[in-house]
Amino acid sequence: MKAFEKAIEKLLLICAITATLSVVIITLFIFKEGVSVLKDYGIVNFIFGSKWSPTNGQYGILPLIAGSLSVTLGALVIGIPTGLACAIFLSEVAHKRSAKVLKSAVELLAGIPSVVYGFFGLAVLVPGIRQYILPMVQLINKDATTSGFSILAGAIILAIMILPTIVSISENAISSVPIEYKEASLALGANHQETITRVIVPAAKSGIISSIILGMGRAIGETMAVILITGNMPKVPGSALDSVATLTGTIAMEMGYATPEHQKALFAVGIVLFIMIVLLNIAANFTLHKLGGQTND
Amino acid sequence: MTNATETFELIVPKEKKFSKMINWKTYFFYFFIYLMATVTILVLIAIIGYILINGVLHIDWEFLTSEPSKMGKEGGIYSIIIGTLYLTLVSVVIAAPIGILAAVYFTEYAKESRWIKMIRFGTEILAGIPSIIFGLFGFTFFVIFLGFRWSILSGGLTLAMMILPTLIRATEESLKTVPRSYREGSLSLGATKWQTIIKVVLPSCLSGILTGLILGIGRAVGETAAVMLTAGSSLGVPHALTDPARTMSVHLYILASEGLSREKTFATASLLIILVLIINMIANMVTQRYIKKAKA
Numbered sequence: 001m002k003a004f005e006k007a008i009e010k011l012l013l014i015c016a017i018t019a020t021l022s023v024v025i026i027t028l029f030i031f032k033e034g035v036s037v038l039k040d041y042g043i044v045n046f047i048f049g050s051k052w053s054p055t056n057g058q059y060g061i062l063p064l065i066a067g068s069l070s071v072t073l074g075a076l077v078i079g080i081p082t083g084l085a086c087a088i089f090l091s092e093v094a095h096k097r098s099a100k101v102l103k104s105a106v107e108l109l110a111g112i113p114s115v116v117y118g119f120f121g122l123a124v125l126v127p128g129i130r131q132y133i134l135p136m137v138q139l140i141n142k143d144a145t146t147s148g149f150s151i152l153a154g155a156i157i158l159a160i161m162i163l164p165t166i167v168s169i170s171e172n173a174i175s176s177v178p179i180e181y182k183e184a185s186l187a188l189g190a191n192h193q194e195t196i197t198r199v200i201v202p203a204a205k206s207g208i209i210s211s212i213i214l215g216m217g218r219a220i221g222e223t224m225a226v227i228l229i230t231g232n233m234p235k236v237p238g239s240a241l242d243s244v245a246t247l248t249g250t251i252a253m254e255m256g257y258a259t260p261e262h263q264k265a266l267f268a269v270g271i272v273l274f275i276m277i278v279l280l281n282i283a284a285n286f287t288l289h290k291l292g293g294q295t296n297d
Numbered sequence: 298m299t300n301a302t303e304t305f306e307l308i309v310p311k312e313k314k315f316s317k318m319i320n321w322k323t324y325f326f327y328f329f330i331y332l333m334a335t336v337t338i339l340v341l342i343a344i345i346g347y348i349l350i351n352g353v354l355h356i357d358w359e360f361l362t363s364e365p366s367k368m369g370k371e372g373g374i375y376s377i378i379i380g381t382l383y384l385t386l387v388s389v390v391i392a393a394p395i396g397i398l399a400a401v402y403f404t405e406y407a408k409e410s411r412w413i414k415m416i417r418f419g420t421e422i423l424a425g426i427p428s429i430i431f432g433l434f435g436f437t438f439f440v441i442f443l444g445f446r447w448s449i450l451s452g453g454l455t456l457a458m459m460i461l462p463t464l465i466r467a468t469e470e471s472l473k474t475v476p477r478s479y480r481e482g483s484l485s486l487g488a489t490k491w492q493t494i495i496k497v498v499l500p501s502c503l504s505g506i507l508t509g510l511i512l513g514i515g516r517a518v519g520e521t522a523a524v525m526l527t528a529g530s531s532l533g534v535p536h537a538l539t540d541p542a543r544t545m546s547v548h549l550y551i552l553a554s555e556g557l558s559r560e561k562t563f564a565t566a567s568l569l570i571i572l573v574l575i576i577n578m579i580a581n582m583v584t585q586r587y588i589k590k591a592k593a
Contacts, residue, residue, distance in 0.1 A: 001489065008491045012402035015395045019465065020419025022458045026426065026434045033437050085333035093330055104581075105338045111573050112344065113519025115546045119553045119566050120344050160340055193323040214425070221427025223522040224546075228553055248429045252522050255436070270433045274426070281425040285418070 030274055034267030046268060052234035052245070054254065054262040061269055063234040067151075067244030070237050071226060072219040074155025075162055079219075080212055082159065083166030084201075087208075090167070091174040092196055110164035118228035121157040126229055129153055129241070137241065146241035149231030155240070157225050162215035169214065173207020174200060206287050213284040217277050223248040247273045345570055352567030355560045365532050369548060370557045374565060376534040380449075380542030383535055384528060385517045387453030388460060393510060395457075396464030397499075403465070404472040405494055424462035431459050432526035440527055447541040452528025456520060460513035467512060471505020471587075472498065504587035511580040518572060521546040545569050 038046055041059055049060015086106065090099050130148035137144045177200050185195040201208070231243025232253055245253075251266050251273075258266055363373035399420075407413045435455030445451040475498050483493040499506070521544075529541030530551060543551075549569060552562040 005489055005491055009402075009406055012398050012406060015398035016402040016407070016416055018395050018399060019423045019458075019461050020416045022461070023419045023423050023426070025438065026430065026458075029434055029438050029442070030430065033433075081329075082333045082337065085330045086337055089330045089334040093327070094334070098334075102334050102338060105341045108345075108574070108577060109337075109341055111515055111519070111577050113521065113546050113569060113573065115519070115521045115550045115553075116348065116566055116569055117344070119549060119562065120348065122553055124347060160344075163337065191323060193326045197326070217425055217427075221425075221429070223427065223429045224550055228550070248427060248522070251429050251433065252525070255433075255526060267433060267437070270430055274430055277425055277427055277430075278422060281422055285421065 027274070030267060030270050033264060034269075034271045037261075037264045037268040038271070041265075041268075047272065050236065052250070054258070054265060057261070059265040059268070061247070061272065063236050064245055064247045064250055064269065065272070066236045067230065067234070068220055068246040068248070070151050070240075070244060071154040071158060071230060071246060072216055074151055074240065075158035075219045076212065076216060078155060078159035079162045079166060079215060083163050083211070083215070084170060084208065086163070086167045087170035087174055088196060088201070090171045092192075092200065106164050106167050109160065110168075113224075114161065114222060115224040115228075117157050117161055118225035121153050121225060121229040125153040125156060126150075134241070144239070144241060147231060147243065149229060149243045150241045151230065151237055151244055152240045154226045154230040154244070154246075157229060158219045158222060161222060161225060162218050165215045165218055166211045169211030170204070170208045173204035173211070176207075177203045210284040210288040213280055213287065217280040217284070220280070221248060221273070221277055223252050227252055345574075348563060348566045348570055352563030352565075355564035356568060360564055364534070365548075368555075368557060369532065369552055369561060371561075374545070374548060374561075374568070376532060377543050377545055377548045377565075380528075380535050381518060381544040384449050384452050384456065384524065384542055384544055385514055387449055387538070388456035388517050389510060389514060391453060391457035392460050392464055392513060396461050396509070396513075397468050397506060399461075400465045400468035400472060401494060401499070404469055405490070405498070420462050420465055423458070424466075428459065428520055428523045429526075431455050432523035435523060435527035446539065447527065447529030447531070448539045449528060449535055449542050450538045452524050452542070452544075453538075455523050455527045456517045459520065459523060460516050463513050463516060464509050467509025468502075468506050471502040471509070474505065475501050504583045508580050508583050508587070511576055511583065515573060515576045515580070518544070518576070519546055519569070520544075521550050525550070545572070 037059065041049075046059060046061060047065070048062055049058065050062045051058045051060045052063050086102060090102060094102065126148035128148070129150060129152055130146060133152070134144065134146050134148075181199050181203055182195055185199040186192070190198065226246050227249040230246060230249065232245045232249055233243040234245040234250065235242075237244050247269055251269055254262065255266055360373040361378065362375050364375050365377065366372040403413075403417065407416075432455070435451055439445045439451035439454050440447055445454075479497050479501060480493055483497040484490070488496070524544050525547050528544065528547075530543045530547050531541040532543060533540070535542040545565060546569060549562065549565045552558065552565060
């Protein structure tokens with residue numbers, strides 16, 4: 001009987017390790033495929049090369065990095081205030097019933113597949129930007145042109161997609177601020193709004209920051225939505241109405257028809273993406289656990 | 298004594314200044330918060346509404362039961378529904394036992410050592426890896442290295458890895474809600490640890506585990522990038538694990554990016570949204586029952 005129990009424990013341990021083992025195998029195989037390109041082409045040339053033109057054997061991913069970062073930054077600019085406002089609404093302002101409505105709305109937003117977001121962007125935002133935003137911009141800058149496939153479209157859709165991440169983690173952090181903080185602040189004569197902005201939000205800052213970092217990771221890693229709406233033009237963008245290609249979109253678009261060498265280059269793009277994401281995740285973890293320890297647990 | 302009164306007066310003004318203290322800043326603050334909350338709900342309604350209004354009328358019996366023709370430009374999506382079900386089923390069947398048992402290990406057996414922390418951290422990292430990386434990995438490992446080709450097996454294994462963290466987390470959460478007294482009661486009656494887990498702990502958090510499974514299914518159904526690179530995008534009806542398949546989300550992507558047919562694209566998107574709504578509803582129902590039971 002005792003041997004059986006021991007065997008079970010070993011079996012469970014193996015299951016528990018599976019996920020970690022998966023990470024290890026994924027890392028190994030992505031690096032195995034991609035590292036030769038990094039070596040032959042030179043890491044500096046690869047990362048800072050300004051031309052991505054696989055048919056000519058040019059693999060500089062600076063335009064792709066610029067594309068990914070610009071779309072992500074745009075998404076954060078829209079997503080952070082919205083997400084934070086929703087989190088404060090849920091935990092501090094809303095009545096029970098309206099909180100419930102917003103909560104299920106945010107849950108549903110998290111459940112909608114990314115390709116559906118992409119399709120919505122393609123059907124509504126892209127023509128919308130071409131028809132309505134462009135004429136407005138042209139009032140200021142006469143030379144502006146856009147096909148509608150743009151950073152702006154990508155940023156708006158990504159902002160919606162990262163909203164659930166930001167809202168749920170921030171709300172958690174805000175709700176777990178000790179009630180004494182709030183009571184003390186109110187007792188000192190601060191009104192509810194001052195208490196929220198000067199006491200509660202600062203006390204929950206580590207959770208809020210890590211929600212933002214995780215949202216950023218989601219935005220950089222997102223593929224199917226951006227591929228349909230950013231235009232996939234590998235060049236460093238000059239304005240928010242320019243088309244860009246992202247790291248993820250390029251991999252997904254070109255993998256199907258790539259030559260062996262081109263494929264290896266795409267794996268190398270995967271390495272860069274992978275490292276960025278893992279670093280962001282570690283940073284989020286670090287902020288949550290190390291900074292401002294009073295808000296969690 | 299006078300000192301205390303003075304202090305008190307400093308904090309609480311004598312006249313009722315409270316109404317005046319709500320200045321424009323406060324107004325703007327609340328206005329902004331209500332505005333953003335409203336906008337979020339409206340955005341959700343806009344997305345779902347727009348797609349359903351344009352697509353739901355094109356879903357009929359024929360669309361559901363006939364096979365696609367001309368690259369999906371005409372016909373229905375029968376083979377794609379089958380492919381989606383098949384692939385989702387395979388991934389859940391692979392991931393569920395591993396995920397549940399892993400969660401049991403984390404909550405019931407693991408002691409907080411550095412080693413366990415590392416395993417936990419690995420699980421967290423897995424949850425954050427973007428789907429395209431899973432796709433790349435599945436392509437080079439399952440499709441090429443192990444020689445599974447573009448198939449339901451390759452796609453299912455890749456998806457299983459992706460939903461594993463979701464499952465582990467959900468199961469862990471529900472295991473944590475089982476009161477200690479249950480375990481102590483069972484153990485003191487002479488049951489072994491494993492008997493306690495199988496007969497007492499797991500049954501009492503079944504609905505929590507179920508919620509995790511349903512959420513995993515939701516993720517698998519919606520996944521596109523990883524599936525496209527591992528299960529292929531063949532339009533035929535899959536008959537075996539080694540057959541390639543096209544899922545609904547991949548189909549939607551191909552229709553949308555190639556602009557084949559507006560009607561079929563909206564119909565597919567609607568079906569996908571309806572599926573996600575149903576999955577969410579079931580998950581909510583299960584959770585509600587679970588909460589009621591826990592309270593009783």
